[in-house]
Amino acid sequence: MGIPMTPLEWGLDATVALLLVGLAGRILFTRDLFEATVLFIAFGLTLSLAWVRLGAANVALAEAALGAGVTGALFLTAFHRLARRGLAHPLDRQRYRADELHDRSSRGRADRGDDPKPALLDVGILHGPLWLRASMALAGLAVTGGIAARLLTLADRPPSLPILVEAHLAETGVSNPVTAVLLNFRAYDTLLEVAVLVVAMIAVGSLDRGSRAFVRDPEELEEDPVLDALSRLVVPLAGVAAVYLVWVGSHGPGGAFQAGALLAGAGVLLVAAGLMGPVTEGAAPIRALAVMGLAIFIAVGAGSMPWTGSFLAYPPGTEYGLILLVEAVLALSIAVVLIELFVDVPAVPHVDPALAKVDPTGDPLGRRISPDGAVIRNPDEER
Amino acid sequence: MTTFLFGLAFFLLLNLTAGLGRVIRGPVAVDRMVAAQLFGTTGVGILLILAEAMEEPALRDVGFIFALLAVVVSVAFVKRGWVRGGEGEGDEPPAEEGSR
Numbered sequence: 001m002g003i004p005m006t007p008l009e010w011g012l013d014a015t016v017a018l019l020l021v022g023l024a025g026r027i028l029f030t031r032d033l034f035e036a037t038v039l040f041i042a043f044g045l046t047l048s049l050a051w052v053r054l055g056a057a058n059v060a061l062a063e064a065a066l067g068a069g070v071t072g073a074l075f076l077t078a079f080h081r082l083a084r085r086g087l088a089h090p091l092d093r094q095r096y097r098a099d100e101l102h103d104r105s106s107r108g109r110a111d112r113g114d115d116p117k118p119a120l121l122d123v124g125i126l127h128g129p130l131w132l133r134a135s136m137a138l139a140g141l142a143v144t145g146g147i148a149a150r151l152l153t154l155a156d157r158p159p160s161l162p163i164l165v166e167a168h169l170a171e172t173g174v175s176n177p178v179t180a181v182l183l184n185f186r187a188y189d190t191l192l193e194v195a196v197l198v199v200a201m202i203a204v205g206s207l208d209r210g211s212r213a214f215v216r217d218p219e220e221l222e223e224d225p226v227l228d229a230l231s232r233l234v235v236p237l238a239g240v241a242a243v244y245l246v247w248v249g250s251h252g253p254g255g256a257f258q259a260g261a262l263l264a265g266a267g268v269l270l271v272a273a274g275l276m277g278p279v280t281e282g283a284a285p286i287r288a289l290a291v292m293g294l295a296i297f298i299a300v301g302a303g304s305m306p307w308t309g310s311f312l313a314y315p316p317g318t319e320y321g322l323i324l325l326v327e328a329v330l331a332l333s334i335a336v337v338l339i340e341l342f343v344d345v346p347a348v349p350h351v352d353p354a355l356a357k358v359d360p361t362g363d364p365l366g367r368r369i370s371p372d373g374a375v376i377r378n379p380d381e382e383r
Numbered sequence: 384m385t386t387f388l389f390g391l392a393f394f395l396l397l398n399l400t401a402g403l404g405r406v407i408r409g410p411v412a413v414d415r416m417v418a419a420q421l422f423g424t425t426g427v428g429i430l431l432i433l434a435e436a437m438e439e440p441a442l443r444d445v446g447f448i449f450a451l452l453a454v455v456v457s458v459a460f461v462k463r464g465w466v467r468g469g470e471g472e473g474d475e476p477p478a479e480e481g482s483r
Contacts, residue, residue, distance in 0.1 A: 006386060006389060008386060008389040008390050008393055009389050011393050012389060012392055012393045012396060015393070015396050015397065015400065016396065019396075019399075019400060019403075023403075026407065030407075034412055034415065035406065035407065035415060038406050038415040038416060038418075038419045039406055039407075039419075041419050041422075041423075041456055042403065042406060042419055042422045045422055045423060045426040045449070046426075048426070048430075048445065048449070049396075049426065049429060049430070049433075052430065052433055052437075052439075052442055052445065053433075055439075057439060057441040057442060057444075057445065060442070060445045061441070061444060061445050061448060064445050064448040064449045064452070065448050065452065068423070068448065068449050068452035068453060068455065068456065069452040069455050072455065072456035072459065073455055073456060073458075073459035076456065076459045076460055077459065227458065230454060230458070234451065234454060237451060238451055238452075241447065241448070241451060245444070248444070252441050253441040253444065253445075254441075254444065258448070262448060262451070262452065265451075265452040265455045266455075268455050268458075268459065269454070269455050269458055272455075272458045272459055272462045273458070
């Protein structure tokens with residue numbers, strides 16, 4: 001933005017920046033895993049606002065589609081799984097760790113809730129020796145300081161890449177520079193990214209072929225008229241919006257990834273509403289859909305070689321049509337892969353029966369913890 | 384006019400920051416979730432205002448996607464994150480809340 005900023009804009013940007021850092025810190029340091037999950041959803045929104053203020057509407061759109069749809073649901077599901085295994089609450093995590101070590105003496109101590117750690121930092125490094133932690137902190141500070149120092153002394157030179165893209169934009173068949181880079185100039189990168197997504201899906205799918213967390217349980221699936229009506233309203237809208245995003249991607253912010261993420265969000269809704277069953281169980285059409293984007297991309301890239309002589313170079317005149325075709329199929333494949341990543345998780349291997357009925361998002365087992373980490377009320381001790 | 388719009392967006396952002404207190408303090412999961420949903424609604428408002436103020440129509444699309452998908456997280460929460468029938472007294476989430 002070449003225009004000088006007004007104090008209001010400055011305040012807006014500063015607040016967004018502070019909010020981002022504050023949210024990130026709170027997510028890392030809170031003891032409550034559910035709070036971290038919800039804050040992460042808020043973090044996605046704030047990040048989207050930051051991209052907007054940086055003039056990157058494309059990225060803001062991707063963040064909106066991914067953050068509001070699949071990621072939030074994925075994190076909530078992960079929380080649910082941890083809670084069912086007794087790992088969500090700080091006290092439960094300590095007891096679990098003690099159980100893992102078969103150390104009954106420390107289990108008694110852990111039950112009293114001494115020293116609960118921040119949920120996401122509840123890992124080995126916090127228990128490491130002081131010299132290790134101090135040197136890691138110093139190394140982190142040195143890297144950050146180095147980057148900051150370099151940034152501050154950087155010559156004020158306009159970046160040359162946008163000029164290059166701008167100069168050749170007319171040859172790409174699309175007028176959105178981001179799509180031009182993703183599907184023409186650097187189509188190879190995009191191709192490999194899509195391959196990574198497919199490989200991730202195969203990896204998750206092969207974790208455990210036994211039981212699936214999202215296999216429909218007819219008993220659990222009670223009639224839910226609200227959810228039913230809601231998904232019948234939202235899902236078609238999301239479909240139309242996804243088509244729009246693919247089309248608009250050729251000349252403005254939008255594209256296959258955003259559309260795919262949006263469709264995946266709609267898919268998550270269908271799965272949650274029970275309108276879409278376990279799609280994994282040997283469903284060849286689903287797997288075909290998932291790899292179709294990659295296949296078409298490679299086919300288009302290789303098929304135009306006789307005319308252009310190089311892989312992934314579109315013959316002149318066909319760029320717009322081919323890019324739109326690749327984008328449309330990619331959007332479908334990305335959606336299927338993301339939904340599969342969400343659906344295809346193995347069922348919770350071990351459920352503590354005591355935890356099956358309690359609300360894991362509040363205070364499991366009815367315990368209360370004061371802000372300084374002490375247990376105010378512990379039903380275990382009352383027994 | 385632009386000044387007014389930026390002022391409005393800034394005000395909404397401050398609102399949103401204040402709402403963060405509810406997410407952090409809770410105390411019950413539903414409090415956090417509803418606050419986060421409010422976050423989303425305010426965020427869409429900010430995006431729509433910024434679309435006008437920054438003369439960037441694409442931001443309306445961003446707001447639209449957020450509005451469309453806001454319900455997904457609510458549904459995932461009700462279906463996955465929230466186990467009904469908690470034992471702890473006072474932890475029982477009110478039945479009518481949960482979705483926007």
